[in-house]
Amino acid sequence: MTEATDLSIHELKGKFTEKSLSPTEYWLALEKHIEAWEPTISALYAYDPEDARRQAAASTERWAKGAPLGPLDGIPVTLKELIATKGQPVPLGTAAVELIPAAEDAPIAARLREDGAVIFAKTTCPDYGMLSSGLSSFHQLSRNPWDPSRNPGGSSAGASAAAAAGYGPLHIGTDIGGSIRLPAGWTGIFGFKPSHGRIPIDPYYLGRCAGPMTRTVEDAAFSMATLSRPDWRDCTSLPPNEIDWMDLGIDIRGMKIGLMLEAGCGLPVEDEVRDAVVAAAKRFEAAGAIIIDVAPVLTRQMLDGLDAFWRARFWGDIVGLSEERRNSILPYIHSWAKGGADISGVDAVRGFNQTIEMRRSCGRLFAEVDVVLSPTNPIVSYSAEWASPTNDPALPFEHIGFTVPWNMSEQPAASINCGFSRSGMPIGLQIIGPRFGDLLVLKLSNAYETWTGGVTNWPKRPG
Structure with missing residues (x-):
């Protein structure tokens, strides 16, 4: 029997409309569910169940009158801690930041409130969002609900763990090199990184975007009408759209789909991951698509250039901190960033130029195919206590070879579960569009x- 906490947005809205379940009743059931899970996975920051009850009660009154604010009225939502909400500090996942309450809601938070969503918590992330891990110098260690000894990935660590554990149907993450898709792959959820500018963000910087992290594609699609409304604070924000986000039918016969099984550099793809992705590609082929083996878009020079640019940029961000504050940054991140102190301006620019080369390489590929399939992550899982899949600050980006190019090319990409390893851990398929x-x-x-029926065996709450 489906529990209330497993209901989708569409199912919840139906029950709110027919008054068989109220936002308050749903929230109270979800609150107990979260209480059972949270000591194990530590996904949340600034969790405020009392305020959530207040928001849910206001939504219940609106639904009783038949006057919801918008399509997400009464739907509980979490936001990655990096997304500002008025009156709450934004620690950026690090003990180095002074806790100053945000002066206003970031665009995503503003859009969700306008449509009546119940924002009940932030979700954890590593220091400055610069790791694919649940490890942080500020937050408790976030863990993977499928196996708490394993890492949920990151930097949208708490969001992925919360979605997999069923903390409501919608969680919002951010992504600069794979931070939505990587943890989505490792926790079996659906993570969508849209075209840059589709969902306005603030602050904006190269490669950064935001997107929904959910258990189903439909829940992510449903959220897009709200999240994609423009905001002047993002200079890349796209014009208002008239996209019917729920028009999800498609005939793929004759579509040219590239299959990329090597990233070009970084960690080699494990056999279980490769086999699951190949099997997924065969599903598309059986439906009439033309599968074309394609070469990687990434090179070692591109990834090393990006590493140099990001180190220099990040060192510039933290060099002005007091020595005490700098030393409170997670040692892995501090060690990586300190390498930026010796990078010249010329070398930093050369590194930045490699992001343009990534964009050119991605554009070249999409002149030949309509869509690309690839692994999301090259490996099945890694220890919860590790800062990254290599756990080596000298090799920080060896796992992002399949994901980071599409941030630089600003193309939409998603991770969806395509199977499980022999150890029972999820495996992600990345789908990239123009x-x-x-x-x-x-x-x-x-x-x-x-075709697959989606994930049906979600982790069961403790106790």
Whole structure:
């Protein structure tokens, strides 16, 4: 029997409409569910159940009058801690930051409030969002609900763990090199990184975007009408759209789909991951798509250039901190960033130029294919206590070879579960579309989820 905490947004809205379940009743059930899970996975920051009860009660009154504020009225939502909410500090996952309450809601928080969503917590992330891990100098260690000894990935660590554990149907993460898709792959959820500018963000910087992290494609698609409304604070924000985000049907016969099984550099793809992705590609082929083996878009020079640029940029951000504050940064991150102190301006620019080369390489590939399939992550899992899959600050980006190019090219990409390892851990399939082909990625993801039936054996709450 389906528990209330497993209901989708569509199912919840139906029950709110017919008054068989109220936002308050749903929240109270979810609150107990979270209480059972949270000591094990530590996914949340600034969790405020009392305020959530107040928001849910206000939503219940609106639904009773038949006057919801918007499509997400009464739907509980978490936001990654990096997304500002008025009156709450933004620690950026690190003990080095002074805790000053945010002056206003970031665009995503503002849009969600406008539509009546119940924002009940932030979710954890590592220091400055610069790790694919649940490890942080500020937050408790976040763990993977499928196996708490394993890492949920990151930097949207808490969001992925919360989604997999069923903390409501919608969680918002951010992504600069794979921070939505990588943890989505490792926790079996659906993570969507849209075209840059589709969901306004603040602050903006190269490669950064935000997107929904959910258990189903439909829940992610449903959220897009709210999240994609423009905001002047993001200079890359796209114009208002008239996209029907719930139009998820598609005929893929004759579609040219590239299959990329090597990242070009970094960690080699484990056999279980490769086999699961190849099997997924065969599903598309059986539906009439033309599968074309394609070469990697990333090179060692590109990834090393990005590493140099990000080190220099990040060292510039923290060099002005007091020595005491700098020393409170997670040692792995501090060691990595300190390498930026010796990078010249010329070398930093050369590193930045490699992001342009990534963009050119991605553009070249999409002149030949309509869509690309690849692994999300090269490996099945790694220890919860590790800062990254290598746990080596000298090799920080060896796991992002399949994900980071699409941030630099600003193309939409999603991770969807395509199977499980022999150890029972989820494996992610990445689906990449052309720039502004956001709905296409959602359609293809929905088709795959329909063929497979999606994940049905979600982790059970402790106790």
